[in-house]
Amino acid sequence: MPRPLLALAALTLLLRAAPARADVPSGCATKDVTAAFGDFLRTGKMPPDTGRWLYDKKAQYIAPWKAFDNVHFVGICWVSAWLITSPKGHILIDTLYDPFVDTLLDNIRKVGADPRDIKVVLITHGHFDHAAGAAKLKPLLPRARFVMTETGWREGAESAAASQTTPRPWTMLAKDVVAKEGDTFTAGGVTVRVFETPGHTFGTASYAYDVMDGKTVEHAVTVGGLGLNAIKDASQVEAYLASVKKLRALITSADHPVRVHLTTHPFSNGMFEAAAGLKTRKPGEPHPLVNQPGILKQLDGLEASAKDRLEIERAKK
Numbered sequence: 001m002p003r004p005l006l007a008l009a010a011l012t013l014l015l016r017a018a019p020a021r022a023d024v025p026s027g028c029a030t031k032d033v034t035a036a037f038g039d040f041l042r043t044g045k046m047p048p049d050t051g052r053w054l055y056d057k058k059a060q061y062i063a064p065w066k067a068f069d070n071v072h073f074v075g076i077c078w079v080s081a082w083l084i085t086s087p088k089g090h091i092l093i094d095t096l097y098d099p100f101v102d103t104l105l106d107n108i109r110k111v112g113a114d115p116r117d118i119k120v121v122l123i124t125h126g127h128f129d130h131a132a133g134a135a136k137l138k139p140l141l142p143r144a145r146f147v148m149t150e151t152g153w154r155e156g157a158e159s160a161a162a163s164q165t166t167p168r169p170w171t172m173l174a175k176d177v178v179a180k181e182g183d184t185f186t187a188g189g190v191t192v193r194v195f196e197t198p199g200h201t202f203g204t205a206s207y208a209y210d211v212m213d214g215k216t217v218e219h220a221v222t223v224g225g226l227g228l229n230a231i232k233d234a235s236q237v238e239a240y241l242a243s244v245k246k247l248r249a250l251i252t253s254a255d256h257p258v259r260v261h262l263t264t265h266p267f268s269n270g271m272f273e274a275a276a277g278l279k280t281r282k283p284g285e286p287h288p289l290v291n292q293p294g295i296l297k298q299l300d301g302l303e304a305s306a307k308d309r310l311e312i313e314r315a316k317k
Helices: 001-007 030-043 046-053 101-110 133-141 149-163 234-251 271-279 294-315
Strands: 065-068 072-073 081-083 090-093 119-124 147-149 177-178 184-187 190-196 205-213 214-224
Touching: 030 046, 046 119, 065 205, 072 119, 072 184, 090 184, 090 190, 119 184, 119 190, 147 149, 147 205, 190 234, 205 234, 234 294
Parallel strands: 090 119, 119 147, 147 177
Antiparallel strands: 065 072, 072 081, 081 090, 184 190, 190 205, 205 214
16 A cells, blocks of 8 residues: 555545644644644654654643633643533543643643632543543542543553653553543533543544533533554454444534533644633624534544545455
8 A cells, every 4th residue: 555545544524634744833823733743644753843843842832711600721732621510529631741740730720720729520531642641640639530531541551661762651550440431520510421432543532421511511522542653453444433423423412412512632623712712702792612513514524534444444454
């Protein structure tokens, strides 16, 4: 199979259109971050400048901001962390990685929350950008349970072990709470439901919860993994496609349709550009992050990329 065709299958919808040259982004605009990852996802090799950018505290800094009345973005330029708040305790989705764990804690404080009031930390999957901060956070969040799927915990440990021979080694938190399909985790008035969505990794989980916009309740999801960059064989792509089908059913549910996707990677759906509308939003105007058609369009793109990749993986046999 020609290398360009193999690389093409690794691209998600946005990254199909990425420029061939990988430049360090001048900011966090979707087009700039997408361009920075273009060569990596085409070749599987991280350009040195892009790799350094991932650890640049100045380049990665984003001021925390309120997405909904009970949800704040407390992540960095290319990776999200979400704080779901309530008067009786908070839930954090994903943990970032060093040198950004201190940034995460500072961001939580800047939005008026005390990290010590976090009761649940939900980890989407075991890749470093989502899970590596957990070991450092654990002793700093004395009330928190750290949650991931059984396979996610194993994959995180394996990923951390593999990192020990690289310039950026990290330590995985020892297994804490194991989540499975349909489990719910509650802190105060906040409840999050677990959906196992293997594909990006076999241990990936997505999380569904309610967000508040004034008196309006919207149903939201954080899809745990989007890319095809860690695919090993056809069975993993088949799992990915099944997860897309599951997510589409969740989004279009007649009882609780989901209209908000608070993504794990802001550049994956142009989230920062959409969120900019919050600054000028007037009372009564639609919330710029409420966009069910946009979620479905993104799923369509992910599905198309996965089908391309499935053909390639099957052709290897």
